[in-house]
Amino acid sequence: MRSDVLIIGGGPTGLVLALWLTKLGVKVRIIDKTAEPSTTSRALAVQARTLELYRQLDLADAVVEQGHRVPAVNLWVKGEPATRLPFETIGSDLTPYAFLQIFPQDQHERLLIERLEALGVSVERRSELVGFTDEGDGVTARLRGPEGREDSCEMRYIAGCDGARSLVRETIGTGFPGGTYRQIFYVADVEAAGPALMSTWMRPISWRSFPSPGRVARGSSGPCATSVPTAPTHSGSRTSAIGQSITSRSRSKG
Numbered sequence: 001m002r003s004d005v006l007i008i009g010g011g012p013t014g015l016v017l018a019l020w021l022t023k024l025g026v027k028v029r030i031i032d033k034t035a036e037p038s039t040t041s042r043a044l045a046v047q048a049r050t051l052e053l054y055r056q057l058d059l060a061d062a063v064v065e066q067g068h069r070v071p072a073v074n075l076w077v078k079g080e081p082a083t084r085l086p087f088e089t090i091g092s093d094l095t096p097y098a099f100l101q102i103f104p105q106d107q108h109e110r111l112l113i114e115r116l117e118a119l120g121v122s123v124e125r126r127s128e129l130v131g132f133t134d135e136g137d138g139v140t141a142r143l144r145g146p147e148g149r150e151d152s153c154e155m156r157y158i159a160g161c162d163g164a165r166s167l168v169r170e171t172i173g174t175g176f177p178g179g180t181y182r183q184i185f186y187v188a189d190v191e192a193a194g195p196a197l198m199s200t201w202m203r204p205i206s207w208r209s210f211p212s213p214g215r216v217a218r219g220s221s222g223p224c225a226t227s228v229p230t231a232p233t234h235s236g237s238r239t240s241a242i243g244q245s246i247t248s249r250s251r252s253k254g
Ligand SMILES: Cc1cc2nc3c(=O)[nH]c(=O)nc-3n(C[C@H](O)[C@H](O)[C@H](O)COP(=O)(O)OP(=O)(O)OC[C@H]3O[C@@H](n4cnc5c(N)ncnc54)[C@H](O)[C@@H]3O)c2cc1C
Pocket: 008, 009, 010, 011, 012, 013, 014, 031, 032, 033, 034, 041, 042, 043, 044, 045, 105, 127, 128, 129, 130, 161, 162, 163, 164, 165, 166, 167, 187, 244, 246, 252, 253, 254
């Protein structure tokens, strides 16, 4: 049967769209070319506006319960604490979520997948969009399945939630203008102990750490100087995700 919407990409954008449309009674199909959901923290800061949106999906409480609440950010200048930015007092009359919520992207995606499955929709994995044609009253897409075979399918709409190198965006020619920062950023999920978690200066770069629920900390080094005010202490040290330089496009960092 023809679906109303074929969602390309089972990252956070595709998953939330699928949840929302399904709750509205729209028949969706969601595919992703990867075999498994992601495993690293990546976009781990969930902002108040996202939680307000999630409240309408009955998701906000779970994100708050499973994540780590950050009430303030400490700013450092040349190795000395300079000031503290308290979210609680800034946003208390604006939102019920006047804090920064740390919820690693992989855990976040797992929660979204669970909620979607509870509504009877599963992400079809190892299923890749290889092209599509706009037929006017619908779309015909070519999909490559887990066995490598190509099939075509029809739907009323196609939703491009296929990330930074989106084939959907490329096909419809919308572009994704942006630039590249001169600086190099490294991001890693690490288990570490001691004051390094709070703020360490490794001149000429700085270190920013985010305690993460269930995995200790995600560190980000680059030209920034922030630390969140609470840090769990654990012994041992293990890098659970490789450091990676980030090319910034036209989006704000969370
Ligand atoms: C190392 C790293 C650190 C990051 N840190 C932060 C951060 O601190 N804060 C922040 O806000 N953001 C951060 N980001 C960015 C954040 O992860 C992305 O903005 C977010 O994942 C975008 O979600 P999305 O669902 O739009 O796309 P994605 O998460 O990229 O998901 C797109 C999905 O589409 C699938 N796909 C692509 N093409 C096809 C196709 N042809 N057919 C089928 N499936 C396809 C992919 O497999 C993928 O699963 C980071 C990213 C990286 C890599």
